[in-house]
Amino acid sequence: MKANELFKQKLEVINVGLHSFKESLDKTGFEALDVDWKPSAGGDVEIVEMLDKFEEIKQKIDVDGANKEALNRLLSSKPKLIGMGKAIDVIPGMKKNMILHAGPPITWERMCGPMRGAVIGALIYEGLAKDEKQAEEIASSGEIEYSPCHHHQAVGPMAGIISPSMSVYIVENETYGNRSFSAMNDEGFVKSLRMGVFSPDVIDRLRWMEKVFYPALDRAIRFLSSVDLKIIIAQALQMGDEAHSRHKASTSLLFRIIAPAIVRTTHDPLEVEQVLKSIDGNDYTFLNLSMTAAKASLDAARNIDGSTMVVAMARNGTEFGIQVSGLGDEWFTVPAEIPPNALYFAGFTKEDANPDIGDSSITETSGLGGFALVASPTFIQFIGGTPQDAINKTLSMYEITLGENNVYQLPFLNFRGTPTGIDIKLVLEKGISPFIDTAIAYKKPGIGLIGAGFAIVPMEVFKKAMPAFIKKYS
Amino acid sequence: MAVKGIIIKGQYYDSVTLMLVAQEATKLEGVEDVAVVMGTVQNKSILRSSGLLLDEFKDAVDSELLIAVKAGDEKDCEEGIKKVQELLTARKAASEESAEYSPKSIDGALKILPNANMAIISVAGKYAAIEAMNALKRGLHVMIFSDNVPKEKAFEVKRYGREHGLLVMGPGCGTAIINGAPLGFANAVNRGDIGIVSAAGTGLQEVSCIISNAGGGISQAIGTGGIDVKKDYQGMSFLTGLEALIDDPETKVITLISKPPDPEVLEKIGEVLKKTNKPVVASFLGANPKLVKEIGGISVNDLEHAALFAVSISKGVSMGDFEKEIEQRDAELKDKASELAKNLKVKQKYFRGLFQGGTLAYETQVLLKNIIGKVNSNVPLDPSLKLEDSWNSVGHTVVDLGEDEFTVGRPHPQIDYELRNKRILAEAKDPSVAIIYLDVVIGYGTNPNPTGKLVPVIKKAKETSDAIIITTVIGTDKDPQNKAYLMSMLKDAGAVVFERNASATRLAGYILKGLGG
Numbered sequence: 001m002k003a004n005e006l007f008k009q010k011l012e013v014i015n016v017g018l019h020s021f022k023e024s025l026d027k028t029g030f031e032a033l034d035v036d037w038k039p040s041a042g043g044d045v046e047i048v049e050m051l052d053k054f055e056e057i058k059q060k061i062d063v064d065g066a067n068k069e070a071l072n073r074l075l076s077s078k079p080k081l082i083g084m085g086k087a088i089d090v091i092p093g094m095k096k097n098m099i100l101h102a103g104p105p106i107t108w109e110r111m112c113g114p115m116r117g118a119v120i121g122a123l124i125y126e127g128l129a130k131d132e133k134q135a136e137e138i139a140s141s142g143e144i145e146y147s148p149c150h151h152h153q154a155v156g157p158m159a160g161i162i163s164p165s166m167s168v169y170i171v172e173n174e175t176y177g178n179r180s181f182s183a184m185n186d187e188g189f190v191k192s193l194r195m196g197v198f199s200p201d202v203i204d205r206l207r208w209m210e211k212v213f214y215p216a217l218d219r220a221i222r223f224l225s226s227v228d229l230k231i232i233i234a235q236a237l238q239m240g241d242e243a244h245s246r247h248k249a250s251t252s253l254l255f256r257i258i259a260p261a262i263v264r265t266t267h268d269p270l271e272v273e274q275v276l277k278s279i280d281g282n283d284y285t286f287l288n289l290s291m292t293a294a295k296a297s298l299d300a301a302r303n304i305d306g307s308t309m310v311v312a313m314a315r316n317g318t319e320f321g322i323q324v325s326g327l328g329d330e331w332f333t334v335p336a337e338i339p340p341n342a343l344y345f346a347g348f349t350k351e352d353a354n355p356d357i358g359d360s361s362i363t364e365t366s367g368l369g370g371f372a373l374v375a376s377p378t379f380i381q382f383i384g385g386t387p388q389d390a391i392n393k394t395l396s397m398y399e400i401t402l403g404e405n406n407v408y409q410l411p412f413l414n415f416r417g418t419p420t421g422i423d424i425k426l427v428l429e430k431g432i433s434p435f436i437d438t439a440i441a442y443k444k445p446g447i448g449l450i451g452a453g454f455a456i457v458p459m460e461v462f463k464k465a466m467p468a469f470i471k472k473y474s
Numbered sequence: 475m476a477v478k479g480i481i482i483k484g485q486y487y488d489s490v491t492l493m494l495v496a497q498e499a500t501k502l503e504g505v506e507d508v509a510v511v512m513g514t515v516q517n518k519s520i521l522r523s524s525g526l527l528l529d530e531f532k533d534a535v536d537s538e539l540l541i542a543v544k545a546g547d548e549k550d551c552e553e554g555i556k557k558v559q560e561l562l563t564a565r566k567a568a569s570e571e572s573a574e575y576s577p578k579s580i581d582g583a584l585k586i587l588p589n590a591n592m593a594i595i596s597v598a599g600k601y602a603a604i605e606a607m608n609a610l611k612r613g614l615h616v617m618i619f620s621d622n623v624p625k626e627k628a629f630e631v632k633r634y635g636r637e638h639g640l641l642v643m644g645p646g647c648g649t650a651i652i653n654g655a656p657l658g659f660a661n662a663v664n665r666g667d668i669g670i671v672s673a674a675g676t677g678l679q680e681v682s683c684i685i686s687n688a689g690g691g692i693s694q695a696i697g698t699g700g701i702d703v704k705k706d707y708q709g710m711s712f713l714t715g716l717e718a719l720i721d722d723p724e725t726k727v728i729t730l731i732s733k734p735p736d737p738e739v740l741e742k743i744g745e746v747l748k749k750t751n752k753p754v755v756a757s758f759l760g761a762n763p764k765l766v767k768e769i770g771g772i773s774v775n776d777l778e779h780a781a782l783f784a785v786s787i788s789k790g791v792s793m794g795d796f797e798k799e800i801e802q803r804d805a806e807l808k809d810k811a812s813e814l815a816k817n818l819k820v821k822q823k824y825f826r827g828l829f830q831g832g833t834l835a836y837e838t839q840v841l842l843k844n845i846i847g848k849v850n851s852n853v854p855l856d857p858s859l860k861l862e863d864s865w866n867s868v869g870h871t872v873v874d875l876g877e878d879e880f881t882v883g884r885p886h887p888q889i890d891y892e893l894r895n896k897r898i899l900a901e902a903k904d905p906s907v908a909i910i911y912l913d914v915v916i917g918y919g920t921n922p923n924p925t926g927k928l929v930p931v932i933k934k935a936k937e938t939s940d941a942i943i944i945t946t947v948i949g950t951d952k953d954p955q956n957k958a959y960l961m962s963m964l965k966d967a968g969a970v971v972f973e974r975n976a977s978a979t980r981l982a983g984y985i986l987k988g989l990g991g
Binding site for chain 2: 001002003004006007009010011012013014015016017018020021024025027028030031033034035036037038039040078228231391392395396398399409415430431432
């Protein structure tokens with residue numbers, strides 16, 4: 001009998017409730033651990049009822065098996081940068097009059113300031129408009145078709161705007177053959193298109209990227225045949241990156257790989273210098289690759305029947321949306337919130353902030369960013385936290401994930417794999433919402449980055465997804 | 475000598491981790507050398523110089539992990555490679571830093587304490603069963619301290635435990651001692667060869683303390699909660715606990731403690747007892763001794779006798795010697811009673827027992843019934859003796875202050891002495907009171923300073939009342955409260971001090987009987 005095995009073991013106790021019971025065990029030299037308990041689903045009756053129904057479904061379909069498969073697909077994906085191309089040429093479903101954006105679907109009328117700013121910038125860049133006023137007219141005329149990056153195997157940080165002429169990275173998931181795309185990071189930490197800025201210098205830089213930067217990178221990648229992004233991210237996590245808001249290490253690693261190839265394939269020494277300086281000078285060069293790698297890996301885990309794993313979390317600055325593996329391409333959305341915990345640049349406050357925006361939360365969805373926060377003590381410092389906060393935040397994400405990453409490891413947690421594979425059921429049951437490292441844009445077009453901090457995924461979005469799951473599988 | 479190796483693609487480890495893994499794997503018997511490196515040019519040249527660069531490694535790239543093992547033969551090589559892979563996947567989840575993190579769930583806790591084998595659950599009753607089930611499904615034994623667990627949920631939890639051989643102590647289990655660890659309210663007792671299964675919380679404490687104080691020791695003390703031996707729950711926890719003690723080689727004597735179990739449950743206990751030759755001492759307070767004998771147990775009248783008898787068996791003292799000792803002790807009690815009775819006034823007739831421990835309140839009623847007859851109570855032996863108002867004593871009265879009417883919105887009386895202190899002073903003002911009777915339960919989880927809480931009140935009561943104050947202290951010298959100091963201070967304050975409820979109650983009974991009952 002198991003009780004007799006217990007008598008032979010060292011007693012180790014999990015204490016749920018009165019702290020004094022743990023104290024007694026501490027005093028007598030027995031191992032005990034307190035659970036910071038709160039009622040399941042935070043005592044939310046609606047969620048408790050949902051979870052009861054979910055349990056009934058679990059009797060009928062193999063949710064655990066489906067989740068295992070989804071997680072396995074995510075973990076066994078091997079995203080590699082294989083080349084570059086023009087959005088119109090390579091992104092599936094891209095049209096001449098189409099602009100891709102971050103987050104769930106949205107119309108011009110409902111777009112937030114920074115996204116409008118980026119659309120304006122894209123229209124000027126495409127040569128469709130000569131100035132802001134004309135761009136706004138075209139943008140609102142109905143001629144332009146807006147579509148989420150996510151509907152085209154693509155992702156974009158902040159506004160996430162991809163217009164037809166933009167050059168994009170092509171990432172291929174070697175294991176499953178699917179591809180993903182994203183625009184190049186348009187440097188300008190504060191003033192950049194992704195932050196909603198469309199000033200002449202931003203447009204000029206986009207044009208330079210198209211003429212010089214993109215061809216040079218394209219040649220170099222082709223020369224290398226491919227760049228293994230997963231390995232770079234794994235190493236960067238051990239060098240102070242968390243792969244969402246800090247990319248110093250990954251950008252440097254990329255530089256080491258790609259610089260010789262650029263020198264080899266670009267012949268004008270001035271261009272070589274410009275390109276290398278651009279990569280080196282932009283700590284966010286790797287951000288778009290980190291996101292594209294996550295996207296390629298998560299897309300392989302889509303459409304697993306019966307899986308409750310989240311395959312996308314994305315914001316368009318107006319709404320926050322998630323997609324779930326077992327629920328096809330349906331978005332579950334709620335209004336986006338202004339990140340509650342953030343640090344603003346001098347002269348800006350929460351009043352100036354746009355609600356949460358960008359596809360970059362794809363990194364958290366794949367077990368990076370906020371889920372690997374402990375890897376990046378410097379970033380936690382940037383938003384005023386302590387290393388202990390980072391540890392606790394990362395540890396709490398293990399409670400809502402299906403597994404631990406086999407490649408992405410956290411030195412500070414004894415090389416434990418990052419918490420990976422968000423489960424909507426666990427989120428609801430534990431009442432713990434995923435959190436996201438994020439940049440914050442000014443609420444109106446044209447100003448740009450004003451701070452950084454944490455966004456908490458609104459619990460309501462999971463409360464919308466679960467009934468859909470129950471309905472589909474009942 | 476053989477060299478074998480494999481290439482693992484798509485995994486990255488830092489070089490320190492890899493070196494540690496290689497070092498660990500080299501310790502395997504038959505293995506001579508192990509290399510675990512990423513396939514960089516530099517690493518490959520190191521492998522070459524140590525004779526570990528296999529042909530298949532030559533085209534390896536930076537992102538590939540190379541594992542090479544040199545050993546006596548191919549089989550040893552394969553063992554070595556397997557070991558390396560195990561070590562690479564092994565995770566040391568509980569780093570020192572994470573100690574400050576409080577997990578939010580049992581699942582989360584298991585990631586930090588992966589070998590946990592017991593969960594103590596003391597959250598509100600409606601949630602307790604859910605958490606208990608979470609723990610059981612992950613193979614943990616549980617103690618459910620919480621009361622008011624919905625009936626069907628409590629049943630489900632107990633049945634799961636019964637079917638899977640897991641201990642489900644509770645709901646409503648206040649105390650247990652497992653592998654020497656005090657769970658809930660428990661005392662620091664000696665370890666030994668006496669195992670206890672108890673459906674009565676303070677009963678378990680009283681018996682384990684008397685055993686320990688008398689020089690015996692406890693192997694395991696398994697609580698079940700009082701409801702377990704009722705018809706609805708069929709003694710499921712009790713039976714599992716009993717079976718575990720029967721199978722436990724460290725347990726030589728088994729002691730069973732409960733209020734009288736439901737007849738069906740008693741029958742089931744009897745079925746289980748058929749499987750053992752171990753001596754089983756049963757104190758089913760107030761139950762017909764014949765019933766116990768029928769199921770193969772040794773029946774004793776009270777907790778004190780249960781404990782002492784178990785110690786006697788454990789130490790090889792004969793039944794005859796044991797009974798002689800009891801008789802002698804009883805004679806001493808009677809002498810003491812007549813001496814104390816001399817100081818009482820004619821008006822002083824009544825017993826007022828104010829209890830921290832539910833089992834002790836029950837035991838005292840059972841024992842007094844045989845000596846002085848009817849005793850009123852908020853937890854009466856017979857419904858006709860139910861106090862109309864728990865807050866006001868009538869005639870002979872026993873009050874269990876751990877009952878719901880006293881604990882709503884305040885801690886248990888073993889922690890919070892205030893309510894009973896007030897009641898002591900109220901009883902002291904009643905000129906018809908002959909004896910104020912108090913149990914003092916110490917140990918883990920209880921009030922850290924019983925001396926400071928109780929002694930001043932006894933002194934004050936003594937100022938206004940001639941009533942005899944009898945106290946019985948439940949605890950051991952190893953408990954965190956200083957028991958010896960407590961007892962000497964109680965004596966100094968003018969109380970009669972015992973360590974066993976049955977003896978103390980008998981003394982009270984004999985005093986009252988001497989007064990004409």
